[in-house]
Amino acid sequence: MPKVLISDKMDPKAAQIFRERGIEVDEITGKTPEEVIAIIGQYDGLAIRSSTKVTKAILAAATNLKVIGRAGIGVDNVDIPAASAQGVVVMNTPFGNSITTAEHAIALMFALARQLPEADASTQAGKWEKNRFMGVELTAKTLGLIGAGNIGGIVADRALGLRMKVVAYDPFLSPERAVELGVEKVELDELLARADFITLHTPLTDQTRNILSAENLAKTKQGVRIINCARGGLIDEAALKAGLDSGHIGGAALDVFVEEPAKSNPLFGTPNFVSTPHLGASTDEAQVNVAIQVAEQMSDYLMSGGITNALNVPSLSAEEAPRLKPYMALAEKLGSLVGQLTTGSIGRISIHSEGAAAELNQKPMVSAVLAGFLRTQTDTVNMVNAPLLAKERGMEVREVRTEREGDYHTLLRVSVKTDAGERSVAGTLFGDAAPRLVELFGIKVEADLAGHMLYVVNEDAPGFIGRLGTLLGTGGVNIGTFHLGRRSAGGEAVLLLSIDEALTPDLLAQVRALAGVKTAMGLAF
Numbered sequence: 001m002p003k004v005l006i007s008d009k010m011d012p013k014a015a016q017i018f019r020e021r022g023i024e025v026d027e028i029t030g031k032t033p034e035e036v037i038a039i040i041g042q043y044d045g046l047a048i049r050s051s052t053k054v055t056k057a058i059l060a061a062a063t064n065l066k067v068i069g070r071a072g073i074g075v076d077n078v079d080i081p082a083a084s085a086q087g088v089v090v091m092n093t094p095f096g097n098s099i100t101t102a103e104h105a106i107a108l109m110f111a112l113a114r115q116l117p118e119a120d121a122s123t124q125a126g127k128w129e130k131n132r133f134m135g136v137e138l139t140a141k142t143l144g145l146i147g148a149g150n151i152g153g154i155v156a157d158r159a160l161g162l163r164m165k166v167v168a169y170d171p172f173l174s175p176e177r178a179v180e181l182g183v184e185k186v187e188l189d190e191l192l193a194r195a196d197f198i199t200l201h202t203p204l205t206d207q208t209r210n211i212l213s214a215e216n217l218a219k220t221k222q223g224v225r226i227i228n229c230a231r232g233g234l235i236d237e238a239a240l241k242a243g244l245d246s247g248h249i250g251g252a253a254l255d256v257f258v259e260e261p262a263k264s265n266p267l268f269g270t271p272n273f274v275s276t277p278h279l280g281a282s283t284d285e286a287q288v289n290v291a292i293q294v295a296e297q298m299s300d301y302l303m304s305g306g307i308t309n310a311l312n313v314p315s316l317s318a319e320e321a322p323r324l325k326p327y328m329a330l331a332e333k334l335g336s337l338v339g340q341l342t343t344g345s346i347g348r349i350s351i352h353s354e355g356a357a358a359e360l361n362q363k364p365m366v367s368a369v370l371a372g373f374l375r376t377q378t379d380t381v382n383m384v385n386a387p388l389l390a391k392e393r394g395m396e397v398r399e400v401r402t403e404r405e406g407d408y409h410t411l412l413r414v415s416v417k418t419d420a421g422e423r424s425v426a427g428t429l430f431g432d433a434a435p436r437l438v439e440l441f442g443i444k445v446e447a448d449l450a451g452h453m454l455y456v457v458n459e460d461a462p463g464f465i466g467r468l469g470t471l472l473g474t475g476g477v478n479i480g481t482f483h484l485g486r487r488s489a490g491g492e493a494v495l496l497l498s499i500d501e502a503l504t505p506d507l508l509a510q511v512r513a514l515a516g517v518k519t520a521m522g523l524a525f
């Protein structure tokens with residue numbers, strides 16, 4: 001039974017779903033990294049929010065880990081390259097808390113416009129400072145949106161409802177989508193110059209880090225109010241404080257900080273500064289949404305191989321998974337076969353699907369071919385890290401589809417280009433489930449690829465099969481199945497035998513010494 005650790009505070013629905021799906025679950029929150037390292041080795045899944053930092057050190061100790069599920073959006077607390085290298089799927093729940101976070105941004109915009117936190121503190125202190133708190137209306141003001149994705153799009157919708165004008169800076173926003181959102185797409189400098197309010201909704205990347213730098217803050221309108229519900233690090237906090245102190249910036253509301261938890265920060269106590277402790281996603285509704293989603297997604301993966309919202313591997317829905325499963329087994333076997341039969345470096349590997357196979361999601365099949373191929377070189381490869389490892393090894397990976405059926409209703413062909421030229425193997429599914437090899441380097445064969453096998457290329461001549469059978473029998477090797485193919489009568493022939501155990505090096509040498517043998521190799525699947 002798979003075992004999952006929930007290491008951050010999560011709605012109880014998550015644990016309930018894991019149990020209902022037959023997964024053992026432990027909820028152990030608030031642990032130090034060292035404490036997590038001590039226990040992580042026993043878990044197949046790790047469910048987190050933003051508190052647990054999944055570092056290289058934690059991953060190194062996570063010897064059984066198959067999936068990390070982030071109940072939320074941002075995955076900057078997960079070392080994704082390290083997880084990928086280790087073959088661990090990382091998934092998030094990209095939409096579960098978007099509305100809630102967008103509403104928090106709008107709430108902070110109102111808080112700044114009417115100085116709600118300071119007015120509240122003053123009133124409850126018995127001061128009744130009616131003349132101190134003069135606000136501004138939102139209607140007809142310009143909101144500058146930096147990042148117009150899921151959350152940015154919802155913020156725009158709500159701001160338009162408040163009769164604001166919305167300008168957006170997002171290099172990946174298409175003109176059509178901008179029209180759909182009802183926002184004006186602008187360059188960053190124009191946004192800085194025009195916006196009365198600025199709200200940030202981008203991930204933290206090398207391009208967005210300090211997007212509101214001292215230089216860019218200086219380009220903003222006098223009195224601008226700034227909201228950040230996305231990630232700490234998007235704004236230069238020292239420059240923000242200087243801008244608030246000088247009065248150039250009329251207000252700033254941060255839900256996120258460079259250093260979290262933000263127990264102390266130079267911005268604290270600055271007039272017109274409002275803060276919340278990373279509460280963007282903290283509503284009952286959002287937490288139920290992300291807990292259910294993450295538990296369903298992780299359970300799908302652990303129990304049936306379905307992959308949804310993964311950041312480091314192609315998606316594979318729970319409905320698709322059963323249909324693709326035999327194809328992935330075929331793909332992995334074909335990849336393994338070419339890996340075992342190919343020596344030297346591979347310049348290119350092409351995966352060609354024909355007929356019914358071409359109608360399916362290709363990415364998982366491609367990953368399975370690569371995993372099968374690379375497993376002959378390293379035993380730490382799996383579907384997740386195979387594309388990465390192939391890239392590191394300088395392999396070009398090509399994907400070709402032909403929906404028209406050829407000789408078979410469905411076919412997968414794997415071709416590799418080496419210094420010696422291009423060679424390919426092809427396989428089909430019998431009865432839509434049983435993987436069968438049907439072509440080996442241009443020769444038609446029909447074979448199961450399973451267990452130990454012996455591959456022999458020889459000159460087609462009478463008596464050869466008898467001599468080989470006698471040799472194996474004398475060596476005590478039992479033959480399970482025997483598959484034969486040849487280019488032409490008397491030409492090159494291929495033999496694929498399934499055998500009960502691997503040949504000893506000595507027996508293999510004797511096979512190679514038989515008259516007419518060009519190549520003989522042991523294979524394993």
Ligand SMILES: NC(=O)c1ccc[n+]([C@@H]2O[C@H](COP(=O)([O-])OP(=O)(O)OC[C@H]3O[C@@H](n4cnc5c(N)ncnc54)[C@H](O)[C@@H]3O)[C@@H](O)[C@H]2O)c1
Pocket residue numbers: 073074075094097098101146147148149150151152169170171172173201202203204205207208229230231255256278279280281282
């Ligand atoms: N405060 C919270 O509790 C909370 C809650 C949820 C999400 N978030 C954070 O909010 C952020 C946005 O989430 P989302 O769901 O809208 O993500 P998203 O991926 O849907 O949108 C991000 C947008 O940023 C844009 N972008 C990327 N690079 C950019 C750049 N250099 N300049 C301008 N725009 C750029 C992208 O094109 C995309 O449209 C994430 O970082 C997420 O972690 C915070």
Ligand SMILES: O=C(O)[C@H](O)COP(=O)(O)O
Pocket residue numbers: 049050051071072073074075097278279280281282
């Ligand atoms: O990226 C997110 O989803 C938010 O930052 C929410 O983080 P949390 O789950 O720790 O509240």
